[in-house]
Structure formats: C-alpha cells, structure tokens
Amino acid sequence: MNLAMLLHRSARAFPGQPAVALGARILHDYAGLAARVARLAGGLREGLGLLPGGRVALVMQNCPQYVELLFACWQAGLAAVPINAKLHPRELEFIFRDTAAGACFVTAELAAGVADARAEAPALRQAIDVAGADYEALLGHAPLEPSDTAPLDLAWLFYTSGTTGKPKGVMLTHANLLAAALAYFADVDAIAPGDALLHAAPMSHGSGLYVLPHVIKAACNVVPESGGFDEAEIFDLLRAHRGVTLFAAPTMVKRMVAHAERSRPDSTNLKTIVYGGGPMYVADCKAAMKVFGCKLAQIYGQGESPMTITALDKAAHADSAHPRYEARLASVGRPFAGIEVRVADAEDKLLPMGEIGEVLVRGPTVMAGYLNNPEATAQTLRGGWLHTGDVGFIDEEGFLTLRDRSKDLIISGGSNIYPREVEEVLTRHPAVAEASVVGAPDAEWGEIVLAFVVARPGAQVSADELDALCLGHIARFKRPKRYVFVDALPKNATGKVLKTELRKRL
Numbered sequence: 339m340n341l342a343m344l345l346h347r348s349a350r351a352f353p354g355q356p357a358v359a360l361g362a363r364i365l366h367d368y369a370g371l372a373a374r375v376a377r378l379a380g381g382l383r384e385g386l387g388l389l390p391g392g393r394v395a396l397v398m399q400n401c402p403q404y405v406e407l408l409f410a411c412w413q414a415g416l417a418a419v420p421i422n423a424k425l426h427p428r429e430l431e432f433i434f435r436d437t438a439a440g441a442c443f444v445t446a447e448l449a450a451g452v453a454d455a456r457a458e459a460p461a462l463r464q465a466i467d468v469a470g471a472d473y474e475a476l477l478g479h480a481p482l483e484p485s486d487t488a489p490l491d492l493a494w495l496f497y498t499s500g501t502t503g504k505p506k507g508v509m510l511t512h513a514n515l516l517a518a519a520l521a522y523f524a525d526v527d528a529i530a531p532g533d534a535l536l537h538a539a540p541m542s543h544g545s546g547l548y549v550l551p552h553v554i555k556a557a558c559n560v561v562p563e564s565g566g567f568d569e570a571e572i573f574d575l576l577r578a579h580r581g582v583t584l585f586a587a588p589t590m591v592k593r594m595v596a597h598a599e600r601s602r603p604d605s606t607n608l609k610t611i612v613y614g615g616g617p618m619y620v621a622d623c624k625a626a627m628k629v630f631g632c633k634l635a636q637i638y639g640q641g642e643s644p645m646t647i648t649a650l651d652k653a654a655h656a657d658s659a660h661p662r663y664e665a666r667l668a669s670v671g672r673p674f675a676g677i678e679v680r681v682a683d684a685e686d687k688l689l690p691m692g693e694i695g696e697v698l699v700r701g702p703t704v705m706a707g708y709l710n711n712p713e714a715t716a717q718t719l720r721g722g723w724l725h726t727g728d729v730g731f732i733d734e735e736g737f738l739t740l741r742d743r744s745k746d747l748i749i750s751g752g753s754n755i756y757p758r759e760v761e762e763v764l765t766r767h768p769a770v771a772e773a774s775v776v777g778a779p780d781a782e783w784g785e786i787v788l789a790f791v792v793a794r795p796g797a798q799v800s801a802d803e804l805d806a807l808c809l810g811h812i813a814r815f816k817r818p819k820r821y822v823f824v825d826a827l828p829k830n831a832t833g834k835v836l837k838t839e840l841r842k843r844l
Contacts, residue, residue, distance in 0.1 A: 774827050
C-alpha cells in the first residue's frame with residue numbers, strides 16, 4: 339500500500355479538478371499534479387540517488403511544492419520529514435543527523451539556516467531550493483511508478499520535543515496516515531470534489547496532515563501567497579474558492595473573529611474551521627459561531643496519534659439545546675471511530691467514569707515508535723497503549739475533558755514548547771543558578787513562556803542577556819516572553835521544583 343496511489347486514484351476520476359492553487363491562481367489540476375509527482379519521484383531516485391527507505395527533509399514555509407514533494411517522497415518509497423520552519427539551525431542539525439536525511443528541500447528564506455545545520459550532518463548531501471533550477475531539473479526525469487511499499491513502511495517523521503529537551507522522531511507509517519485520513523471522514527467533516535483546503539497553518543504540522551483526506555476527495559490545496567496566516571488574506575481567498583476548510587490554532591480563530599467583527603467580510607464560502615493544538619475557551623467558541631455560524635469542528639491529537647484521538651464535530655457545536663451543551667464545548671469531544679481512549683491511574687489501571695487520570699490511546703493511528711529511541715518508545719507505548727501525558731476525564735456520554743498536562747507542555751499559539759528544553763538553555767548562563775519555566779495564561783496566545791530565574795550568589799543577570807542566549811540556541815518562539823527573578827524556587831522534600839506553586843504566583 340502506497341499513499342501516492344490515492345493521488346493517482348483522484349487523478350483518474352477527476353483529472354481536470356483543481357489540485358493546487360497559489361492564492362486565487364490555480365497551478366495544477368489533478369492530472370497535472372499526478373504527472374509532476376511521478377517525474378519528481380523519478381528525480382528523487384535517479385537524479386539524487388536516494389534509495390527506498392531513505393529520508394527527505396522539508397524545511398519550507400508553506401508553498402505549492404509542499405504537496406507534490408510529500409506525494410513524490412511516498413511514490414519513490416521514501417519517508418518525508420517535514421520540519422518546523424521556525425527551528426534554530428542547531429535544532430535542524432540534530433534532526434538531519436537523527437534521520438540521516440539524504441536530501442533537503444528548502445524555501446529561499448530558510449536556506450541560510452539549513453546551510454549552517456548541514457555542516458554537522460554528513461549524510462545530507464544537498465539542499466535544493468524549490469524555486470530554483472535544480473528543482474526544475476528533477477522534474478525533467480522520467481516518471482517513476484509508485485513503489486511497492488508495505489502498510490507499516492515509514493511515511494512521515496514528525497519531530498516533537500520531549501520533556502528531556504531532546505527532539506523525538508515520531509514514526510508514522512502509510513497505514514497510520516491512511517487511518518487518520520479515513521477517521522477525518524468519519525468524525526470531522528465531509529469533503530467533496532471542488533472543495534478547498536486553505537493552508538494558513540504550517541504544512542509541516544496539522545495543515546499538512548489534512549492534505550491526504552482532501553486529495554482523496556479531489557479537493558484543491560490552496561496556499562496563501564503570504565505563505566502563512568493573515569486574516570485579511572484569508573477572507574480575500576474565501577471569495578476565490580468554495581467549500582473552504584482550514585486548520586487553525588485557537589489564537590488564529592480569535593484573530594479571524596476580530597477581523598470579521600471589524601470588517602464584516604463575506605464568509606459564505608467558508609465551510610469548516612478545524613481547530614486544535616491548544617485550549618479553546620467556551621466563550622471563544624461561541625464568539626466564532628456567532629460570526630461564522632456553526633462551522634467549527636475540534637480535534638484533539640498529538641504527533642504520536644496525528645490529529646486523531648477525539649473530535650467534537652459541527653453538530654455538537656450546534657446543539658445548543660442540549661442540557662450539557664456548555665460541558666460539551668469545554669470538552670475535546672468523543673474518540674474517533676476505531677480509536678480506543680481510556681483514563682488510567684499511575685499504575686495504568688482503568689479509572690471509573692468521571693475520575694481524572696492520564697489519557698491513554700490505542701488504535702491504527704498510533705505511531706510505530708520513536709526513531710532511534712527504543713527506551714522512550716517502550717515507556718510511551720507500554721502495555722500497548724499510547725501514554726499521552728495529558729490528564730482528563732471521560733463523562734457518561736463518552737466526551738473527554740482535559741484538565742492538565744502532566745508533561746508540563748506549553749502550547750503557545752498552537753506551537754508546542756517543552757519547559758525542560760528552555761530551562762537547559764537558561765542554565766547555560768554562568769550567572770544563572772536555577773531556572774524553571776511554566777506556561778502563563780495569555781488572552782491572545784493561550785499561553786506564553788514565563789521563566790523563573792535564580793541568580794548565583796553575588797552575580798547579576800538581565801532579561802536581555804537571557805534573551806540573547808535563547809536566540810543563540812533555540813527557536814525564537816520558544817524563548818520566554820517574561821522573566822521573573824526570584825531568590826529561590828519552591829521545592830518538595832526530594833528537591834523537585836514545585837511548578838504548581840510557581841503557577842499559583844502568576
């Protein structure tokens with residue numbers, strides 16, 4: 339089973355249907371996209387000498403080439419490694435080495451960071467600008483038929499930082515991604531030929547994962563000319579495309595609502611906003627529905643079960659007469675069809691309905707494991723269940739409500755930030771004795787990164803110095819937005835920092 343066959347299926351059934359657009363301009367129909375993918379796959383294998391099972395890094399802003407590169411990798415029997423475009427060169431370097439990627443595709447504005455990272459990644463032979471002549475040359479190769487891949491062959495490597503601060507490569511197979519795509523149809527939304535998926539969120543994450551169900555139904559992948567999220571541009575594109583779906587973090591939804599309230603643009607062609615990646619407050623849900631109508635659907639997932647743990651569909655958002663309507667809106671919905679979700683205690687024993695514990699997941703969307711990290715794989719998948727690190731409860735109707743994140747994950751504007759990773763950088767400063775990072779509530783971003791810092795006796799350190807240190811080692815979006823300098827951190831008897839106490843100080 340090869341995911342690329344799904345593209346060719348749509349190309350045969352709907353050859354003239356728009357497949358890829360840049361802004362309002364259609365670039366390729368499905369017949370044209372399938373032909374480009376076949377030639378590009380030939381270029382990956384023959385032109386670059388990549389062998390089946392190899393890895394291809396994608397360090398790119400959103401662009402039309404993202405769609406064809408994903409399918410070309412799969413057609414050539416390769417695994418795609420879409421990487422967060424905001425990462426620091428040192429973080430890119432780790433991923434290049436961990437995956438032993440043989441090639442990397444870049445957009446021009448990210449080329450310098452990739453060049454810096456390549457120095458310590460000997461397997462990465464070349465980086466190709468998708469707007470350059472080398473990329474066009476790959477399209478000149480003879481078409482390659484889809485490789486004979488197995489369902490459990492690696493298709494996508496998703497890098498997510500762990501609580502230890504080291505990134506972990508989530509191994510997603512062809513079977514994982516197909517199951518996630520089919521789950522979308524079952525529990526999120528219907529898609530029809532001629533509909534559109536607007537990529538305002540990063541294609542290296544959720545928006546890219548939704549390419550597959552939309553290609554299965556011959557919908558058009560629309561990349562904004564800005565390459566990202568701009569409220570005014572989104573509403574302009576709604577006039578050019580119909581049946582539009584977009585994946586958005588809650589902060590993006592709030593910005594769209596604010597823009598719509600100010601400018602009153604026409605949103606008739608907006609079909610669905612799928613939101614996820616962080617908490618969406620009930621008041622914000624209601625505000626969005628007041629402006630757009632009942633067009634919201636929520637998903638809860640993580641890289642280890644991509645976009646598919648639970649869903650709260652449009653019908654549940656619309657059912658305001660239900661006696662538990664407010665509780666439903668505050669939840670993350672019910673498990674996807676075919677996905678088992680349970681809540682367990684510290685010994686992994688099933689807890690009764692309504693009791694709070696860790697959320698465990700089992701099903702065909704759950705990852706094969708972490709690349710080169712058997713210890714973390716064994717811990718996270720112990721007993722055959724994915725241990726999410728999220729804490730919540732399931733009610734009598736099967737709705738899951740999240741209460742906390744046991745791994746102290748911070749979600750800011752839809753991006754995952756792990757405190758330990760930031761703390762390790764802060765403690766590099768010679769004047770810093772200790773640092774503890776927590777998420778502070780923020781009206782726009784959901785959470786911001788806040789660092790409590792203890793200076794060494796007799797030493798002084800400023801927020802500007804710590805900012806500069808962070809910018810030298812981690813991505814800009816991970817650095818603390820606020821620093822609180824304290825004499826000591828609260829700790830328990832064993833010396834563990836009590837982050838709950840720190841959060842109370844906020």
